[in-house]
Amino acid sequence: MGAGEDTGAEVRRITLTKPVSLEAGSDAADYRAPNLLQRILSLFKDVRPGSDLSQFKVPPQFNMPKSQLQCYGESLYCFNEDMLKKCNNGKNPIDRFVAVVAWNVSNLRPLTFGISPFNPILGETHHATSGSLNVLLEQISHHPPVSALHATDEKENLEMIWCHQPIAKFYGTSLEVEVSGKRELRLLNHRETYVMNAPNLTFKFLPTPGAEWSGTIRIVCQDSGLEAELRFKGLSFFGFGGNARSIKGKILDRSSSKTLYEINGQWDRNVTVKNMESGEVTVIYNAKENIWRLRTPIVQDLKNVLPSESAVVWSEVSQGILSKDWEAAKRAKRALEDKQRELARERASRGETWVPKHFTFSYTKEGGWDCTPIHKSVPPSPIVVPT
Numbered sequence: 001m002g003a004g005e006d007t008g009a010e011v012r013r014i015t016l017t018k019p020v021s022l023e024a025g026s027d028a029a030d031y032r033a034p035n036l037l038q039r040i041l042s043l044f045k046d047v048r049p050g051s052d053l054s055q056f057k058v059p060p061q062f063n064m065p066k067s068q069l070q071c072y073g074e075s076l077y078c079f080n081e082d083m084l085k086k087c088n089n090g091k092n093p094i095d096r097f098v099a100v101v102a103w104n105v106s107n108l109r110p111l112t113f114g115i116s117p118f119n120p121i122l123g124e125t126h127h128a129t130s131g132s133l134n135v136l137l138e139q140i141s142h143h144p145p146v147s148a149l150h151a152t153d154e155k156e157n158l159e160m161i162w163c164h165q166p167i168a169k170f171y172g173t174s175l176e177v178e179v180s181g182k183r184e185l186r187l188l189n190h191r192e193t194y195v196m197n198a199p200n201l202t203f204k205f206l207p208t209p210g211a212e213w214s215g216t217i218r219i220v221c222q223d224s225g226l227e228a229e230l231r232f233k234g235l236s237f238f239g240f241g242g243n244a245r246s247i248k249g250k251i252l253d254r255s256s257s258k259t260l261y262e263i264n265g266q267w268d269r270n271v272t273v274k275n276m277e278s279g280e281v282t283v284i285y286n287a288k289e290n291i292w293r294l295r296t297p298i299v300q301d302l303k304n305v306l307p308s309e310s311a312v313v314w315s316e317v318s319q320g321i322l323s324k325d326w327e328a329a330k331r332a333k334r335a336l337e338d339k340q341r342e343l344a345r346e347r348a349s350r351g352e353t354w355v356p357k358h359f360t361f362s363y364t365k366e367g368g369w370d371c372t373p374i375h376k377s378v379p380p381s382p383i384v385v386p387t
Contacts, residue, residue, distance in 0.1 A: 014311045015318040017065050019078040019294040020109040022287055060329035065318035067310035068117040069126040069137040069147060075107040076151055077130035077385055078294045088156045088187055093224035098273055100194050101228050102284040108267045111211035118314050121340050122354060126310040128297055130385040134378035140356045148359040148371040152378045159186040163371040177201040180368050192223045204235045212244045225254045301382040
């Protein structure tokens with residue numbers, strides 16, 4: 001969806017596309033990427049023998065029409081079933097912990113090999129509202145790329161803080177992206193804080209190209225003394241050994257290391273927990289009910305959309321991708337990247353250090369990146385998810 005308004009000096013345009021959902025794979029549902037061969041050929045269109053590749057840029061044929069900040073945000077505010085509310089409504093600590101495990105699984109979305117969101121520019125933001133949940137993200141570093149998230153729901157009295165840095169490692173036939181940093185979910189009514197990490201992403205080149213979630217998620221709540229481990233099977237080299245979207249794990253009592261529940265399933269189908277005492281098996285997550293045919297956010301008040309909003313920053317590039325006008329998309333993307341380099345040079349010439357507007361942050365070798373929201377709560381956004 002595209003919208004525009006004359007602000008006096010310029011026309012501010014915004015392009016919002018359908019969220020990544022189960023039936024659409026990793027392409028936005030109103031966009032289909034060119035086939036893999038066309039995308040590979042586009043890489044070499046402007047490359048000549050002896051060309052300097054130091055300034056080579058990935059063409060827009062390899063992008064979906066949205067920013068990584070939007071993808072992070074959509075995993076929180078685009079849903080059919082309110083999994084966060086279930087976390088808050090659990091009757092006891094173990095019920096709430098099981099609900100947090102299910103909510104973690106609900107954050108996953110399908111991936112497509114060779115297609116990725118835009119790498120956010122420095123200071124880019126994404127702000128959206130779903131019901132009483134308000135979500136705000138900001139790109140607080142570009143080299144290395146670090147994204148910060150703050151979300152609050154005053155009705156449910158909960159808060160989330162994320163800080164993410166993707167770190168890519170090449171292994172010859174595959175590429176693994178570790179999403180470094182932590183996520184916190186605070187259920188303030190229960191005085192419980194859940195600390196967790198994000199899963200990794202694996203991209204396999206041979207023998208069959210593919211992309212899938214991998215690695216292990218650990219969830220810890222020191223307030224209740226509970227811990228969970230979720231292991232993602234991921235992609236195997238020859239494609240054997242079961243479904244790549246399988247999840248196995250356990251919930252345990254940290255003080256005794258006793259396993260209370262076993263976790264099994266597939267993140268794109270059903271996930272169950274088995275009570276180790278009673279043997280009862282319960283479905284805690286149904287992907288089709290939760291991330292199928294998700295609703296596209298809409299703009300309620302364009303005047304109050306920030307110029308730094310992802311859907312504004314990348315609007316022209318996204319429109320080129322949606323219309324498959326690759327030359328227009330490439331020009332718009334190059335102009336945006338050139339502008340960022342110019343701003344960086346100007347800051348350097350003045351001896352200025354860029355400072356985020358919505359977060360403070362720190363970095364240590366031991367703990368990595370950590371961020372703190374400047375404001376106590378996130379206000380409602382002019383971009384909303386229709387109910």
